[in-house]
Amino acid sequence: MNGRFPIALHILTLLSKTGEELMSSDYIAGSININPALARKEISNLRNLGLISSKEGKSGGYALAKAAAQITLADVYQAVKNQPVLGAAKNTPNPDCPVGKQINKKLDELYDDLDKTLLKKLGSITIEDFANKFD
Amino acid sequence: MNGRFPIALHILTLLSKTGEELMSSDYIAGSININPALARKEISNLRNLGLISSKEGKSGGYALAKAAAQITLADVYQAVKNQPVLGAAKNTPNPDCPVGKQINKKLDELYDDLDKTLLKKLGSITIEDFANKFD
DNA sequence: TTCATCTGTAATAATAAATATTACAGTAAA
DNA sequence: TTTACTGTAATATTTATTATTACAGATGAA
Numbered sequence: 397m398n399g400r401f402p403i404a405l406h407i408l409t410l411l412s413k414t415g416e417e418l419m420s421s422d423y424i425a426g427s428i429n430i431n432p433a434l435a436r437k438e439i440s441n442l443r444n445l446g447l448i449s450s451k452e453g454k455s456g457g458y459a460l461a462k463a464a465a466q467i468t469l470a471d472v473y474q475a476v477k478n479q480p481v482l483g484a485a486k487n488t489p490n491p492d493c494p495v496g497k498q499i500n501k502k503l504d505e506l507y508d509d510l511d512k513t514l515l516k517k518l519g520s521i522t523i524e525d526f527a528n529k530f531d
Numbered sequence: 532m533n534g535r536f537p538i539a540l541h542i543l544t545l546l547s548k549t550g551e552e553l554m555s556s557d558y559i560a561g562s563i564n565i566n567p568a569l570a571r572k573e574i575s576n577l578r579n580l581g582l583i584s585s586k587e588g589k590s591g592g593y594a595l596a597k598a599a600a601q602i603t604l605a606d607v608y609q610a611v612k613n614q615p616v617l618g619a620a621k622n623t624p625n626p627d628c629p630v631g632k633q634i635n636k637k638l639d640e641l642y643d644d645l646d647k648t649l650l651k652k653l654g655s656i657t658i659e660d661f662a663n664k665f666d
Numbered sequence: 667t668t669c670a671t672c673t674g675t676a677a678t679a680a681t682a683a684a685t686a687t688t689a690c691a692g693t694a695a696a
Numbered sequence: 697t698t699t700a701c702t703g704t705a706a707t708a709t710t711t712a713t714t715a716t717t718a719c720a721g722a723t724g725a726a
Contacts, residue, residue, distance in 0.1 A: 398713060402620040402638055410630050420672070427631040429622035431715050436674065453723025454671045469641075473617065481616045481649075482608065485537035486685085486711095487564035495545050495665060496562040502664050503537055506604075506656075513652045514616075517645060529637050530630060533684055555701070566686050571703065588694025589700040621714085 400476035403428055403438050405526070408472065411448065412464035412527040418457030438476075445475050464527060470519035480507040481514065535611035538563055538573055540661070543607065546583065547599035547662040553592030573611075580610050599662060605654035615642040616649065 406428050411419060425435040439458055442448045449461040460467070485503060489496035541563050546554060560570035574593055577583045584596040595602070620638060624631035 399618050399621045401617040406630065406634055413630060427625045427628040429624055452673045455724060456672045482536040483534050486534050489564055490562045493562040495548060498665050499541055510652060513648060517648045530633050587702045590695060591701045
């Protein structure tokens with residue numbers, strides 16, 4: 397797993413704190429301590445998914461596209477997910493082995509099950525909930 | 532996340548199928564389609580945790596150290612876990628930002644919560660359960 | 667209008683992590 | 697005493713992630 401979930405969560409938490417006021421990618425990147433281009437890239441992804449709105453040009457920046465109470469951590473998870481939480485099998489198992497032949501299918505089924513469990517939990521926590529934990 | 536969970540699960544599933552009979556690292560590695568040294572390394576880890584027993588020398592090999600019904604996927608998860616399921620924050624956030632200052636702590640708390648959820652689910656599935664899904 | 671400040675995005679470089687490979691000492695059975 | 701294994705370390709290779717640079721396009725303000 398890469399660091400995209402923490403980054404996306406950080407971004408959305410920041411934006412939930414500023415409300416209408418636009419926040420720049422420079423401030424966001426500075427808070428996370430990552431490169432501004434990388435921040436904009438993740439923001440771009442979140443914007444395509446309808447979580448963030450943006451305004452170009454001078455005095456441009458970013459804001460949440462909907463209320464923090466309407467965004468759950470399941471949305472964030474799905475926005476950044478690029479592989480199964482417990483890791484993908486990278487090699488093609490031996491088709492001549494009874495276990496090897498079937499394991500990828502069984503693993504996928506297991507992962508679907510785990511994802512449901514995780515999404516249920518994540519779906520019960522909103523950005524507002526998370527942001528409210530801060531002083 | 533790396534591929535260790537699928538590998539460990541594959542190994543334990545294989546061993547659950549052979550019972551007392553010892554299985555070599557070559558066969559195991561061949562079924563997964565990874566390097567034998569890598570297989571032995573993961574096996575070594577699982578052995579240190581009491582899940583696998585081994586025998587050196589000619590006609591040596593591996594077997595489960597306890598019944599497949601006594602090993603859960605939570606054991607496997609904990610055996611291979613090296614970082615949070617949703618990814619570690621790698622940069623030090625800005626301590627001058629109200630969010631940056633606290634986010635790592637809040638993230639850790641969230642991750643603890645998610646881990647509990649995941650472990651509960653994984654703890655309800657044994658290697659026997661998983662292996663029984665195979666024809 | 668033109669300058670300054672911002673987003674949007676791509677191309678590339680650098681770094682870090684994961685995996686593969688090689689090697690060989692040690693152990694036990696035949 | 698040879699053969700077939702495990703155990704483990706060192707190293708190389710590959711892949712994934714993150715950082716950097718660059719610049720076109722948008723917008724507001726002087």
